[in-house]
Amino acid sequence: MIDMHVHLYPPEINADPAGWAARAGEPHWATLSTRRRKSGQPVQGFPSVEELLRAMDEAGVERSVLLGWYWERAENCRLQNRFYADCVYAHPDRISAFASVSPSAGEDAVLHELDWAREHGLCGVGELSPHSIGWACEDPILAAVLARAGDWGWPVNLHVTEPVSRDYPGKVETPLADFAQLAAAHPHTPLILAHWGGRLPLLLGGAAGADTAAYVEDGGAAVDFALPQNLYFDTAASPLIYGPDIWQKFVARVGAERVLFGSDYPLNLYPALSAEPDIARFAAELRERSGLTAEEICVISTDNARRLLGRL
Template sequence: MRIIDAHVHLYPAEANRDPAGWARAQGEPDWAGLCTRRRKNGGAVQSFPSTDELLREMDRAGVARAVLLGWYWAKPETCAWQNRFYAECGRAHPDRLSAFATVQPGAGRAAVLTELRRATEEGLVGIGELSPHAQAHTMADDGFGAVLEFAAERRLPVTLHVTDPNSRDYPGRVETPLEDFAALAQARSSVNFILAHWGGLLPLRDASAARLSNVYYDSAASPLMYDDSIWRRFLAVVPAERVLFGSDFPLNVYPKLERVPGMVRLLDEAKSAGVPDTVMGGNVTRLLGL
């Protein structure tokens, strides 16, 4: 089985050296609030590995390839900065790393299209992780429409951040009404959407959403929200062909069990649940043409 982690984040060295200080200087306080906070026990919510450290963790876990997702940044300049870094990662490790481009749709149609054209020319293979609700625009805005038109034209999947409405509160949490995603997928049937974090359990709450053939779901950050029965419960409703394994590394998804984030424990959880090979790598291979 060729395992592909469809939801990984990575940042350049200048952010890793002092994440909070970097975020203040760049005007990205929402990212800092989510990524640099500490848990009640003092442990860091996530680590900030280098590219080499990510590759070593992939080797340890037996992950053949990782898909690097961008962040839903406040500023278009930060999006471009991360996209250039991801292009470098892909050129350096074409056999191990693929990457999605991120944009700030609030920058407007022209700016969005310019950045997406450049990113795809540099080898990026999808769009996201985006969050209209966190990036202060609506799904009806022209800039977001440009994203979806580009995605449809180039056949690029779009990963969107989704919050379970029943999940616990935490610093930086953003409400993402689930009905927005169902309506979007119906209106934009030519776009393949990946709804992160099990899509906030959208298809378990709305049976019609489970029938949307252009909507995929990833398992990113699963243990922070659900016990290991989620694999069985979700796959009983959504066809396995539309579920992707994603870890959300380097987020520590087992803070009570591990001091350092890793991929191994979540992979073992999925394997113990009998998750089919399509979920563990086949689906994202097909979706991205890897």
């Protein structure tokens, strides 16, 4: 099993997340990552690499792909990328990692950072969220990043917010049509839309139904949509947003070949059942409660990741 959506942070962030965010100029990250639920329970943990490895062992996860963050400042991208390079170097059999980039550095610096990341063992880009940091989807720097990733065969992970959902602190709207346009503009770049891509294929490309009607009523654009060949979808944070029926519903629409298992660890996916993040419980949902066939489960949990990340 390969977990395609994991976040870790350097020790200096783990030691004082809110204080670090204030000093580093990352208020949006702090809003999302350091908040507590009404019960007082933290939304997520801040584990070490060793704690991640233990959680992987308990869940039967062979490899985790560490995703960066949509940092507002380029120096924080560099901090994260260097930490991830150390993780990959220390645990090449268990850990892979994607690079963070921010347009605040300018195009030359962004591409230089990608070159550095490639030279030091990273193998993709993201998680990016252009909408969260005011990075226009038509920005030439973003186009350059996606083109460079396509030249290398690197996947790019993009954050997508479920459009028909409750408000929560830090929620940012991410219009689904923007991702369809990015996929069309960069057909040679594999794009992984996080969080089931906000159900993009069901809302833009499915038969009109209650979900589609709710999306349009909420202001979403009803557009013609044929699923581009370079779009994939990860399952990060699924239990916080959707019931177990999402697995069958989504696979029926796009096929198992477009879905990647991703936990969003160390986000706590089952706050009513546990005070700690738990990859094993989510892995069990896929294996035991998704309603998918053994072949589909294998494709989602392992085969697609191996294909996208070739050398794994």
